[in-house]
Amino acid sequence: MSINEMAFQVKEASIRLAATGTELKNKALTNIARLLMERKDEIIKANNEDLQRSKEENLAGPLLKRLKFDDAKIADVIDGINSLVNMEDPVGKTLLSTELDDGLELYKVTCPIGVVGIIFESRPDALVQISTLCLKSGNGVLLKGGSEARQTNRILVEIIAAATDEVGIPSNWIKLLETRSDVNEMLKMDEYIDLIIPRGSNDFVRYIMDNSRIPVMGHADGICHCYIDEDADVDMAVRIVVDSKTQYVAVCNATETLLVHRKVAPRVLPEIKKALDSKNVELTGCDETQKIISVAPATEQDWKTEYLDYKLSIKIVGDLDEAVEHINTYGSGHTDSIITSSKEKAASFMSLVDSGNVFWNCSTRFSDGFRYGFGAEVGISTNKIHVRGPVGLDGLLIYKYKLIGNGHIVDDYANRAKSFKHNKMSKQFPL
């Protein structure tokens, strides 16, 4: 079957899936969880084949770790599915209701986006999380996984499709693409795919954005900052910077640049250096920083770099405005934190920093769907339209305006025979 035919089938199924009720969707989710458990041994066998082949092909250690899908990870995704069952159905919620005139009622009602195309790295748990989020939100999904995970992906999609077919979810709502050339085909299918969610390297996400007319939800970089203000508690500042930098370095919400107010720098920087030295963090700093602690010189390039490693750049600033300007110039709109005891300065920072997540007196590492209480997430968005920050079900929804009349025509209003009332109601869509 051609990719075009597959995408067409998913599109057709997605229309029916959009009109599928909560009970059936939850029944399907429960059945997926059951079947994953029942066929666990087959899944692990397929995953072992992928692991074996990937080792022979010299896949890097961290990637092998991500590829691995064992008992513990299967238990985790099943937990995730069960919590998704308990979440409220996001589809069909009335966001607004207005009586335009007697008998003419307008409703704004949430609905699925349609077909989501997901291109993901070799994490089988991501496949299950994302496709079950799509199911709960009523979206069809075209998945493109990494070739390293191909045996695991195949059996997972087979199990998910079988479990949903069994309870009567519209067939073909989920399809798996396998080859690299499939991605380029996918990018052209704006007729069938409504949103692409790429997960992977920054370069890859940019490539997708540059080569498709389909809207893309994804983050390009995670250049996050901590800013220590003049009136920060020094102990708190050290704790937060250490956590923001080192709690897990290979992720987008780790801090890459530390900004320090000139007045507090002589007190705080030696403490920071001591704490980060003990974690083997390499430091680079501006001229002023170099006068206070021993660090390598930072270049303009450092301010623009997402290290994703045990490395931190440090810059001393004259005031909050200079910190804000640095962040808005070099940051990536992801997550930035101010450490200060001043409520006014926190308010100003949180208002002026143009990022999806702005924090006061806590670690940038909190920027995460699970920690925010959103359950599973499809990713963290640095987009400025639709959704920002950690994205759960909300990023997979849009709305329709539904208008109910009784023969109403516009000409009566254009000719002033009638006039609009525009009364706000708080009424659920009645059909």
Add this chain to the structure above:
Amino acid sequence: MSINEMAFQVKEASIRLAATGTELKNKALTNIARLLMERKDEIIKANNEDLQRSKEENLAGPLLKRLKFDDAKIADVIDGINSLVNMEDPVGKTLLSTELDDGLELYKVTCPIGVVGIIFESRPDALVQISTLCLKSGNGVLLKGGSEARQTNRILVEIIAAATDEVGIPSNWIKLLETRSDVNEMLKMDEYIDLIIPRGSNDFVRYIMDNSRIPVMGHADGICHCYIDEDADVDMAVRIVVDSKTQYVAVCNATETLLVHRKVAPRVLPEIKKALDSKNVELTGCDETQKIISVAPATEQDWKTEYLDYKLSIKIVGDLDEAVEHINTYGSGHTDSIITSSKEKAASFMSLVDSGNVFWNCSTRFSDGFRYGFGAEVGISTNKIHVRGPVGLDGLLIYKYKLIGNGHIVDDYANRAKSFKHNKMSKQFPL
């Protein structure tokens, strides 16, 4: 000044504008209204020069009509500004608040998108409407107007900027681009511009979408449908079809294709033909239609065409499912209406038709920001993410996650020294 410098200045101003309070924004809006009235004669003089030059350049009659900005139109835009003053400030609304743990509180708060690039046709009233919507929603704006209106655009932007400077709105929040080559420069500025709203021909909107990495909010086509179901009231059906087709033909929410259930076709089609003949509407129809009324044969191309004229294509369908499939295949996701006395069929149609606006027993022409009670609108979106349908202030907003802690670090939760509470609160962001 280069366009790049202009865009940079708007970006800088937009950061400050995002943090500007309601009172000052409303004061600025009131001052714009005052100054437009005060300098009305200058505006009309500039507009007369544009009209004169455009006549000499043989601009088409309907375009001249749109270009004209007289006393009545100035009064209309001033009314619009006054109603905008009375609207609630959409910025700074808390959408969600969660206690993640003791002293660690998460808020989801609305904020402006940043800088909006608007490319608009030669309607001076659109310039005023859109820039005042941007001001109220706290967005900077780069405007590119048609060269036909250049004198009018210049004086309007000068007046708006003077009125806002006078009360202390950050300078440079609004800038006007003038040449056609400026558009192509604008499309490359994804560093400074967060959203482009093109208004103009479908081909033009597509060109913008294909040539920029910046998200585009706009509609491509408006291929709207009326579907007359078997149990429709015939009189009501005729009224609604005539209004949907002829109330104003040159707009995106006018109906282009009529679908009729086979059972009711022999009764309803002769009535429709009689009514539309009296309005000089040209009809094309499928084979079955041709057997009932005298119409030209419709081709596949007719189902895909936005006539924007006194022309309607007609197709007979076997049931509601066939109607839905036709609409989802050939429609443009804009506005579609079912005429039926069955609540169940209306519910099914409104759920299965994949359009931004789905109507029951009323005219497709109601799909409009003013009629929906949204006040002014920046356009009607057929996008499937961010905003759909008529777009008022909501399309110019996004949100930030604001997290307040007291030295909280992630490591405590990763090591299970602490655990998340995730208590829902209903608390406004306190800073």
